[in-house]
Amino acid sequence: MSTIDVPLKNGGFGSTRRTDNWWIEPLVVFFCYLAFIVYSNWAVFQAKDYHYVGNGADYLSPMYSPMLTEEGPVAASGLTTAPGPAPSFWPRFIPFSPAMLILVFPLAFRFSCYYYRGAYYKAWWLDPVSCAVGEPRKKYLGEKYFPLIVQNLHRYALYFAIIFIALLAYDGWKSLWFTAPGADLDSPRHFGVGLGSLILILNPILLSLYTFGCHSLRHLVGGRKDVMSDNSTRKKCYDCVSGLNKKHMMWAWISMFYVGFVDLYVRMCSSGAWHDLRIL
Numbered sequence: 001m002s003t004i005d006v007p008l009k010n011g012g013f014g015s016t017r018r019t020d021n022w023w024i025e026p027l028v029v030f031f032c033y034l035a036f037i038v039y040s041n042w043a044v045f046q047a048k049d050y051h052y053v054g055n056g057a058d059y060l061s062p063m064y065s066p067m068l069t070e071e072g073p074v075a076a077s078g079l080t081t082a083p084g085p086a087p088s089f090w091p092r093f094i095p096f097s098p099a100m101l102i103l104v105f106p107l108a109f110r111f112s113c114y115y116y117r118g119a120y121y122k123a124w125w126l127d128p129v130s131c132a133v134g135e136p137r138k139k140y141l142g143e144k145y146f147p148l149i150v151q152n153l154h155r156y157a158l159y160f161a162i163i164f165i166a167l168l169a170y171d172g173w174k175s176l177w178f179t180a181p182g183a184d185l186d187s188p189r190h191f192g193v194g195l196g197s198l199i200l201i202l203n204p205i206l207l208s209l210y211t212f213g214c215h216s217l218r219h220l221v222g223g224r225k226d227v228m229s230d231n232s233t234r235k236k237c238y239d240c241v242s243g244l245n246k247k248h249m250m251w252a253w254i255s256m257f258y259v260g261f262v263d264l265y266v267r268m269c270s271s272g273a274w275h276d277l278r279i280l
């Protein structure tokens with residue numbers, strides 16, 4: 001068997017004997033994360049235009065779902081609803097956005113995801129920036145000590161992520177029911193399909209492809225067992241999760257940016273910049 005002698009530490013930070021373009025991947029990951037962080041922070045602090053009700057539609061941005069506060073009246077434009085008041089427990093000196101109470105759950109899930117950890121440890125903490133490349137720190141405490149020990153909460157964040165998929169699937173279902181244009185929000189609805197309906201429905205599907213390939217779920221459905229062949233249902237579930245797990249990185253990126261795109265679509269329709277295409 002051939003071997004290769006690559007020292008783990010070869011001098012200072014960034015020094016290596018690698019001759020490939022090892023720095024490209026962490027650099028791309030860095031900017032992709034940065035783009036999402038900038039957009040999602042902007043969307044959170046907008047605290048408006050997250051619910052499109054124009055043309056009888058009912059599209060809610062996934063960053064503001066479920067609707068936690070009492071909804072305000074339909075705005076003069078007829079395209080969106082006014083944000084409701086902040087809950088009584090919210091400190092007055094902090095600007096309120098319902099998304100702040102919601103995003104903590106999906107963000108905790110993503111932040112502690114095994115794939116994301118590997119990616120942002122390299123791209124953001126540079127620890128190490130890539131395999132066989134000199135590290136900026138001499139001491140490594142791992143995930144057995146604070147603060148990284150909290151990453152072990154991932155399996156609990158998974159339960160919340162599954163609940164959110166159900167909530168977003170319900171939003172997709174609601175997006176298929178329209179009132180007559182200009183009618184009151186509580187008036188009877190009829191079945192219809194807008195481009196926004198399709199966009200909202202695809203969102204929980206992509207999130208499912210990411211979430212149901214989770215390493216923690218894989219362990220839960222069968223990974224902790226020594227023998228799986230004695231239970232065919234468990235074996236099928238395990239194989240299914242394992243199949244999704246092989247593409248976990250791909251679904252992680254696609255589903256993350258798609259959530260941002262759905263928010264953008266709802267926001268653009270609500271502000272009148274884009275017009276929702278009615279298909280049925």
Ligand code: FES
Nearest residue numbers: 113114115214215
């Ligand atoms: S390991 Fe990525 S979602 Fe659980």
